[in-house]
Amino acid sequence: MKSRTWFRNLALLVGFAFLYIPILSMVVYSFNNSRLVTVWDTADSPTLKWYRVLFDNEQILSAAWLSIQVAAVTATGAVILGTLAGLVLARFGPFKGRTLLSAMTTAPLVMPEVITGLSLLLLFVSLEQLIGWPQGRGFITIVIAHITFSMAYVTVVVQSRLATFDDSLEEAALDLGARPAKVFFRITLPLILPAILSGWLLAFTLSWDDLVISQFVAGPGSTTLPMVVFSKVRLGVSPDINALATIMVTIVGIGVVLSAFYMRRQERRLALEMQLAKAEKA
Amino acid sequence: MARSQIRQTQKPPIDAWGAGRLGLIFSLLYRFGPPRWSQYVRKNWAGQRLVIGIPYLWLLLFFAVPFIIVLKLSFSEVRLAMPPFAPLIEKVSDAAYALNVNLGNYLFLLSDDLYVNSYLYSVKVAAVSTVFCLLIGYPMSYAIARSTPTMRNIWLMLIILPFWTSFLLRVYAWVGLLKTDGLINQFFGVFGLGPFTMMYTDFAVYIGIVYSYLPFMILPLYSNLEKHDLTLLEASADLGAGPVRSFLRITLPLSMPGIIAGSLLVFIPAVGEYVIPSLLGSSDQLMIGRVLSDEFFANRDWPVASAVSIAMLMLLVVPIVLFQRFQNQELAGAKK
Numbered sequence: 001m002k003s004r005t006w007f008r009n010l011a012l013l014v015g016f017a018f019l020y021i022p023i024l025s026m027v028v029y030s031f032n033n034s035r036l037v038t039v040w041d042t043a044d045s046p047t048l049k050w051y052r053v054l055f056d057n058e059q060i061l062s063a064a065w066l067s068i069q070v071a072a073v074t075a076t077g078a079v080i081l082g083t084l085a086g087l088v089l090a091r092f093g094p095f096k097g098r099t100l101l102s103a104m105t106t107a108p109l110v111m112p113e114v115i116t117g118l119s120l121l122l123l124f125v126s127l128e129q130l131i132g133w134p135q136g137r138g139f140i141t142i143v144i145a146h147i148t149f150s151m152a153y154v155t156v157v158v159q160s161r162l163a164t165f166d167d168s169l170e171e172a173a174l175d176l177g178a179r180p181a182k183v184f185f186r187i188t189l190p191l192i193l194p195a196i197l198s199g200w201l202l203a204f205t206l207s208w209d210d211l212v213i214s215q216f217v218a219g220p221g222s223t224t225l226p227m228v229v230f231s232k233v234r235l236g237v238s239p240d241i242n243a244l245a246t247i248m249v250t251i252v253g254i255g256v257v258l259s260a261f262y263m264r265r266q267e268r269r270l271a272l273e274m275q276l277a278k279a280e281k282a
Numbered sequence: 283m284a285r286s287q288i289r290q291t292q293k294p295p296i297d298a299w300g301a302g303r304l305g306l307i308f309s310l311l312y313r314f315g316p317p318r319w320s321q322y323v324r325k326n327w328a329g330q331r332l333v334i335g336i337p338y339l340w341l342l343l344f345f346a347v348p349f350i351i352v353l354k355l356s357f358s359e360v361r362l363a364m365p366p367f368a369p370l371i372e373k374v375s376d377a378a379y380a381l382n383v384n385l386g387n388y389l390f391l392l393s394d395d396l397y398v399n400s401y402l403y404s405v406k407v408a409a410v411s412t413v414f415c416l417l418i419g420y421p422m423s424y425a426i427a428r429s430t431p432t433m434r435n436i437w438l439m440l441i442i443l444p445f446w447t448s449f450l451l452r453v454y455a456w457v458g459l460l461k462t463d464g465l466i467n468q469f470f471g472v473f474g475l476g477p478f479t480m481m482y483t484d485f486a487v488y489i490g491i492v493y494s495y496l497p498f499m500i501l502p503l504y505s506n507l508e509k510h511d512l513t514l515l516e517a518s519a520d521l522g523a524g525p526v527r528s529f530l531r532i533t534l535p536l537s538m539p540g541i542i543a544g545s546l547l548v549f550i551p552a553v554g555e556y557v558i559p560s561l562l563g564s565s566d567q568l569m570i571g572r573v574l575s576d577e578f579f580a581n582r583d584w585p586v587a588s589a590v591s592i593a594m595l596m597l598l599v600v601p602i603v604l605f606q607r608f609q610n611q612e613l614a615g616a617k618k
Binding site for chain 1: 329330333334336337338340341342343344345346347348349351352355418419421422424425426428429435437439440441442443444445446447448449450451452454455456457458459463465493496546547550551553554555556557560561571574575578584587588591594595598601602605606609610612613614
């Protein structure tokens with residue numbers, strides 16, 4: 001038994017070292033004064049030089065702002081469509097074309113991005129020829145493309161959340177005379193709210209992070225943050241990208257820790273309520 | 283299903299005290315009583331159609347139709363125009379239409395070594411990376427699934443956290459580590475070893491893919507391993523099996539669904555990977571995703587790019603269908 005604990009700890013140690021050393025190296029070197037990313041300049045480090053360079057870069061700032069807007073609109077759209085699709089797949093039983101819907105919601109999870117990007121661009125070009133919309137490519141086309149691939153993730157999250165409890169509560173509400181729309185907003189929606197929230201965050205991140213599909217469907221005037229970063233790192237290493245990575249890791253880290261604390265509090269409250277309920281029964 | 287059958291065969295309680303002719307009216311009334319949720323949904327067509335229709339139309343228009351366009355375009359000829367391809371059905375004169383179907387693009391793919399080679403290379407890279415992902419991911423998932431519940435949540439959070447930060451930046455971090463004067467070679471240099479050439483090699487691409495896709499391997503594996511019944515292992519230990527034998531005979535076969543789901547989640551997108559080989563790989567041997575985007579952006583040969591993606595899809599159809607089956611089983615299993 002002891003030898004196995006040793007083995008498990010080793011597996012975790014190696015795995016987490018592999019996952020976190022690259023991120024840590026970026027954080028450390030973002031404070032390095034030297035332009036050469038891998039040479040530590042002891043005399044003048046640590047410094048915030050690269051953060052200043054980053055915040056003076058108009059191109060990066062405007063691309064980041066565009067990415068935030070795209071991601072927010074995408075996440076909202078993906079949550080609406082993904083929740084509907086998840087509800088249909090989990091609750092509506094068999095109907096004509098269910099298999100196709102289920103295939104269309106799981107395929108984007110694994111579809112190589114180059115294929116999705118190419119096919120959507122060809123669609124936009126054909127649509128423009130046929131009906132004159134969308135005129136050119138930009139914000140709208142990026143958002144449509146991002147919603148299409150990220151709603152699949154929301155669908156899966158919502159569907160698996162709905163699968164964890166049966167429809168007896170919804171049925172009870174219908175028996176008591178509520179209309180389906182009311183049942184959805186009063187019963188189903190509160191139950192799947194955690195899944196919807198995490199789906200929103202997931203869609204936001206996927207959109208914020210996407211490079212390949214954006215490259216296909218973006219127009220000349222709409223450059224998202226990953227596109228700027230990619231063209232920068234392709235030309236060689238640039239230390240201000242380390243600073244950007246550090247900022248993103250910090251924001252994500254704070255967010256994750258806060259949400260973990262919140263979830264723990266919720267769990268504790270739930271456990272307390274359960275205990276109280278048991279005590280009352282007894 | 284069972285419950286609805288019971289409900290349908292149940293007679294209205296009014297029959298129990300023999301209400302005579304009134305019984306008919308009551309049973310009619312009962313029919314208009316509150317139905318089950320799913321029955322209601324099935325009957326209430328207007329609402330249902332709307333709820334089904336919105337995501338359905340969206341996916342048809344933006345996911346299914348684009349593939350038909352790609353398929354159509356892969357049979358077209360390239361033209362110097364905007365958009366740069368010949369229409370499939372062309373009006374030749376007032377009375378005649380020409381059907382321009384040509385298999386030239388596909389024949390071209392087969393005739394040029396570049397395409398066949400990059401297909402084989404992509405499959406090789408994706409397969410090797412998947413195996414390495416499994417080798418690193420399996421012990422980690424196992425260790426996480428067997429830790430205390432509190433630690434489990436912390437480990438899982440740490441697995442997911444890199445996923446929330448930018449994928450591109452995480453790949454970029456490896457440039458600094460793998461370069462000839464990078465951190466890893468500096469580390470080896472302390473012991474008088476190296477420097478090793480790691481950047482722009484297959485090794486760097488494997489590292490990049492394993493690093494980026496590891497969470498996709500670990501999460502399905504973990505959710506499988508966590509559900510195992512540990513008494514089985516106790517039983518096998520009681521019967522005299524050592525830990526290795528118990529693992530091979532019990533844990534490993536039970537975790538096959540997790541292994542398959544995780545491997546498909548890594549393998550399928552890795553075949554079409556574009557960013558990682560562009561940043562870390564060599565420029566002599568291209569992966570198929572890179573070939574596709576070069577055809578499209580650099581050569582502006584949209585028909586060949588479409589043919590490349592159709593060929594890639596053909597290659598991935600079997601794994602994608604497998605993945606969907608597992609996904610559906612998983613969701614059906616959660617209900618029980």
